[in-house]
Amino acid sequence: MATTSTRLSKQARREQLLDTAVAIVRTQGADGLTLVTLAEEAGVSRPIAYDHFATRPGLLLALHRRLDERHRAAITRALRDAVPGAGEVARVISTAYFACATDMPELGAVSAALKGNPEMEAIRHELTDGYVDLMATALLPYSGLAPQALRLRCVGLLGAAEAIATELNRERATDGEAVTALTDLILSGLDASTDRERPSSPGVSP
Incomplete structure (x- = not known):
């Protein structure tokens, strides 16, 4: 998915990413959730996903x-x-x-x-x-x-x-x-x- 230029506050972006993560797990299982797939599905750059969660375990914990x-x-x-x-x-x-x-x-x-x-x-x-x-x-x-x-x-x-x-x-x-x-x-x-x-x-x- 192409990245989006929509600007959100940091907290709003985090909520959007977590909503996207839920959708990924629901359709692909937990194995399908990585920071890369999250960024792609959420339409953001990879650094944004890494900035919020740092690691895949960090994402899963959140x-x-x-x-x-x-x-x-x-x-x-x-x-x-x-x-x-x-x-x-x-x-x-x-x-x-x-x-x-x-x-x-x-x-x-x-x-x-x-x-x-x-x-x-x-x-x-x-x-x-x-x-x-x-x-x-x-x-x-x-x-x-x-x-x-x-x-x-x-x-x-x-x-x-x-x-x-x-x-x-x-x-x-x-x-x-x-x-x-x-x-x-x-x-x-x-x-x-x-x-x-x-x-x-x-x-x-x-």
């Missing part, structure tokens, strides 16, 4: 963070609109999590491409902490557990969610089965003395 932020933002919005109640909050978390897992397959592809990268491991811990804090904050009003105990359970629940998402993406479970499984796991992770009513949505037993 893209992973961008996709993860979108994922968490979607869950945050869903929780903001949720009807109060343990069952409903658990269902909303589960539904939003798997909607993002299927709507943004690029996140898994980029994560796999970065496997073994030391910087990625540090970012993974940071992002995991963010997810766990989000879940624990949403569930705390419905749990009799101490905050730290609930947070530790959320660590395990997030691991379970990732495993179920893998089954979902391998077409070994349906969306409904995945949501039901994670919803029930979340509810079973709350203190037994708490009212853990199941949501009334189809496929989830009262």
Whole structure:
């Protein structure tokens, strides 16, 4: 693609490049994303792409963070609109999590491409902490557990969610089965003395 003379601010250009990177991964997989292919598809010179990301791992890391932020933002919005109640909050978390897992397959592809990268491991811990804090904050009003105990359970629940998402993406479970499984796991992770009513949505037993 020929380079474009359109002038954007540095931040706007970075956003444009990351949008283009998402499109490349979606159509060609993570292996098809390099700084050269990014520059070509975005219509910019190669030095511009290198100036923003320096290396291919740098590009992949920036893209992973961008996709993860979108994922968490979607869950945050869903929780903001949720009807109060343990069952409903658990269902909303589960539904939003798997909607993002299927709507943004690029996140898994980029994560796999970065496997073994030391910087990625540090970012993974940071992002995991963010997810766990989000879940624990949403569930705390419905749990009799101490905050730290609930947070530790959320660590395990997030691991379970990732495993179920893998089954979902391998077409070994349906969306409904995945949501039901994670919803029930979340509810079973709350203190037994708490009212853990199941949501009334189809496929989830009262």
